[in-house]
Amino acid sequence: MNVTLLAGGVGGARLAHGLDLALGAQSLTVVVNVGDDTRLHGLDISPDIDTVVYTLAGLNDEDRGWGLRGESYATLAALRDLGEDTWFMLGDRDLATHIVRTARLRRGETLSAVTAELARSMGVRPHVVPATDDHLATFVDTPSGRLGFQEYFVGRQHADAVLGLHFEGADAARPAPGVLDALAAELVVLAPSNPFLSIEPLLAVRGVREALVAAPGRRVAVSPIVGGQAIKGPAAQILETLGHEVSALGVARIYADLVDVMVIxxxxxxxxxxxADLGLTVHVTDTVMGGPPGRERLARELLALA
Amino acid sequence: MNVTLLAGGVGGARLAHGLDLALGAQSLTVVVNVGDDTRLHGLDISPDIDTVVYTLAGLNDEDRGWGLRGESYATLAALRDLGEDTWFMLGDRDLATHIVRTARLRRGETLSAVTAELARSMGVRPHVVPATDDHLATFVDTPSGRLGFQEYFVGRQHADAVLGLHFEGADAARPAPGVLDALAAELVVLAPSNPFLSIEPLLAVRGVREALVAAPGRRVAVSPIVGGQAIKGPAAQILETLGHEVSALGVARIYADLVDVMVIxxxxxxxxxxxADLGLTVHVTDTVMGGPPGRERLARELLALA
Known part of the structure; x- marks a missing residue:
């Protein structure tokens, strides 16, 4: 069976891990949001891609949810001593990823080629594909004005009310090689990632939303809202400020035209x-994955839906 | 008194430190070789500049002679895991210097501007100036062919016989701002650095050799050869393979047209x-500096020569 997961950061990475465990040698493609990508200290950083790759490689810091396990921060401390702004935590080992990515992008390689090489170096089996190789940057409109994504998310710890979103470059961004093919998989899963910050910028890439609407396989979304709250991050606040119901039903309304099954x-x-009244098949289960066994269990249930 | 030092790596850095200690608030400019500069992992690395700056900042590893004291190597280990060639040791804190330099050069700043900022961040008082902001790269001709400098020096541990030197870009390279002015100082010192690998590429920059020949101040060279051997590095072997006498006299013959005083x-x-028969004033002293007291003592003797 071919399975494709549309994913943002932590929630997407955990479900990707579960699907990898459940699928074994079968084909999994993870299409990852790049709207969070940023450049810091001259280095090109793809936080969602790295969270997915590190998690699939078993190298991620499970407790913290981002970065690598057992990281040190000697380079960041030295950058601070040199007067650099170091609000964005970059571990020593994590920096190696950004250094290699930056060098290869500067040599003219595409982000998808670099991502495939990095994932292979770390022993990752699934195909991890950025939504686009082109420029696409999420900006967040707040009462304090338009903020770059990482400024909003990390710098200001997503405390600002989100009044709107802007995906710079989305009109021109083409899907990375393999993305549209991946949407023709027998099962396409929208991860329990933030609908606005992770899934929306991915669908904003030219032709992706249309390809999902027309996808021939089974399309399943997992709600990131449980009991009216987000497992992680600002999804609940954003649902509220954008005028949606803060619940799995609110999420289902957003996804109603895109999927066949809603997992709550x-x-x-x-x-x-x-x-169900929205015309969706509903699957009710424990969606809070936690560690690898919970991830694999949820993944097996999703596979059974296809 | 205005003093200018022409310097390569370790020997130059130690004498720069001594002159800084001896001069106090008086003006010292250190013009540093950039022929060793290289790009690794997409990062722009200036080994001689960093050795000088780190030594003047009191941050260098005295035992090893290069890099920073108390370094860790987490990023380098991760780069190796990602399949990068890691024959060139780059510590975690040292990498911060290269990351900042690379980012600022890519933004269009000059190497001399970036060097001045980095030195200031580290609390360095003397002006540290690269010989040129333009491209200048030392290549070494050996029985195995022409090698890039770091491949010869670090990669193959300067084991190849040196048959000749090539300074790529030297014809077009212009002196960095301040270099020609610095050669008009009351005292100009050629550090006990490698005459071929450190001083020669510095003099190869357009107009620098001519400015030194015509310099109005006292010009003093310190022999890097003591008792027929180099304090450090391949200076003795290179003197031999290029047909020079392997002694302070051999060095004096190379510098005879450039300086007034030879310190042996x-x-x-x-x-x-x-x-003295070469027409040079000779100063005989203990030229092996060792730690800070020895550096300051030698520096004070040099100042007395001016």
Missing amino acids: DERDADLAGPV | DERDADLAGPV
């Missing part, structure tokens, strides 16, 4: 009826 | 007569 948490079982 | 070690006192 058992704590939200009372929403199964209203979600 | 007391172990070479018997060469004082032959060096």
